[in-house]
Amino acid sequence: METQTYGPEYDPAGHEDGYERRLREGSPPNLLPMRLQLMELQAHEIARCLEARSRLSRDLLFGGFTALRLQGVPLPCTLPRYGDTVGSDDLCVLATRRNTRSRLQGARFYHMNIPLRIVEPMPGVRCVDVVCAWFMIARFLSLEELVTLGDCLLMRSAVHDRVTIGDFDAFVTQMEKLGKSHVLGRKRAPRGVKKARRAIALLRGNMESPQEARLSLELKKRGLPEPSVNLSIMLYDGSVVRGDLVFVEAGVVCEYDGAHHLRQLEQDRIRRAKIECSGWLYVQVTRVDMATPDARAWMARRVADALEERTGVRYPTDDVIPLEAIADHALRMSAAAWDRVA
Incomplete structure (x- = not known):
């Protein structure tokens, strides 16, 4: 251009x-x-x-x-x-x-x-x-x-x-x-x-906000498994909520609470309590957790610890994987899959 x-x-x-x-x-x-x-x-x-x-x-x-x-x-x-x-x-x-x-x-x-x-x-x-x-x-x-x-x-x-x-x-x-x-x-x-x-x-x-997209990429760069995005979750009382990033097999829900959540603190507390009472581990992420590299590293560690608590699998999060390498790997896997189909 x-x-x-x-x-x-x-x-x-x-x-x-x-x-x-x-x-x-x-x-x-x-x-x-x-x-x-x-x-x-x-x-x-x-x-x-x-x-x-x-x-x-x-x-x-x-x-x-x-x-x-x-x-x-x-x-x-x-x-x-x-x-x-x-x-x-x-x-x-x-x-x-x-x-x-x-x-x-x-x-x-x-x-x-x-x-x-x-x-x-x-x-x-x-x-x-x-x-x-x-x-x-x-x-x-x-x-x-x-x-x-x-x-x-x-x-x-x-x-x-x-x-x-x-x-x-x-x-x-x-x-x-x-x-x-x-x-x-x-x-x-x-x-x-x-x-x-x-x-x-x-x-x-299927993302619902730019920060949700940034959070997903940050976890990907830290080597954590791929979550489902905005997945519907059935709660113990029969109601259904949608979780931002849901690690289904581990039973962990990671959610980004943006500025609009400041107006609904009581509703959010009740919602979180219902999710946890339904057997899910809940990890809350706020704008402060995404504000600096150190904060993002600590946030990823909290998500990794929740996954380890449920699965017993330890996810090291100290190293940041370049997105270019992650993308190239995904492209190679996609090409291999097409070759197998052909």
């Missing part, structure tokens, strides 16, 4: 992860339900794009983070870290040709030499769809952030049109073929294809 920059640059030097800083400082949480927050941000972004369109007096096509905001997608908390390359809060506008230049304050113009899938969140506002936008920024994000963002796109409570892991796979497969078939004059596949393919191998779907 080539960029011409108009507007203020962002200096990433010395930047601290905004997510970790807010947790460390104990910033007040936003207690609005996430869907309402996303709809509010979506309306704000639509207004910005309509205003930009009126200033240039012509139709614009938006991509990248702008396209995701326009479709109500929860974005990585570390977005400012990429301000020098993807524009942070600047509008991301797609140019029709490589050398097309327009001057628009607060906007950056990009050219993407790939097939674009275009949607219209509202009349007069056009952007690429969420999977295409996800791929556009793949080269700039870490693998963990790319997987987290992908899981956010797969959430059941999404504001945008529902997508599946198959949609991600089909789009990246199309990108992989571009370089081989020299479509659109390309001599190689677009940048970010390898990272996107790895990310797809780690997508789970």
Whole structure:
């Protein structure tokens, strides 16, 4: 993705992860339900794009983070870290040709030499769809952030049109073929294809929040077994609850309690008591447990200890396995399975 920059640059030097800083400082949480927050941000972004369109007096096509905001997608908390390359809060506008230049304050113009899938969140506002936008920024994000963002796109409570892991796979497969078939004059596949393919191998779907997705990845990096996500659990009184991360064979439930749980402490205590009375070991994870590397290491140890208590299996959690290695292993296993079928 080539960029011409108009507007203020962002200096990433010395930047601290905004997510970790807010947790460390104990910033007040936003207690609005996430869907309402996303709809509010979506309306704000639509207004910005309509205003930009009126200033240039012509139709614009938006991509990248702008396209995701326009479709109500929860974005990585570390977005400012990429301000020098993807524009942070600047509008991301797609140019029709490589050398097309327009001057628009607060906007950056990009050219993407790939097939674009275009949607219209509202009349007069056009952007690429969420999977295409996800791929556009793949080269700039870490693998963990790319997987987290992908899981956010797969959430059941999404504001945008529902997508599946198959949609991600089909789009990246199309990108992989571009370089081989020299479509659109390309001599190689677009940048970010390898990272996107790895990310797809780690997508789970069925997540209900970005932090739930981050928690799942953290446990995976610590070598813990794969849990079921948002699994329905039958309680002793016949009622049914849904557990965030459920280790069925071990009888352990690990749940992330976000800011919205502050409004329902009594209900949460009753719910937890019922889960434990039904024979499950319960591990609670809060934003403090995810705030720093040391806190995340201790959190993983607590989950591992609960698994050991129930199964007798000791899970060492001191070493962090790179997600790239986990993804490559998953891809090899998938390829082997296809070979056996063939």
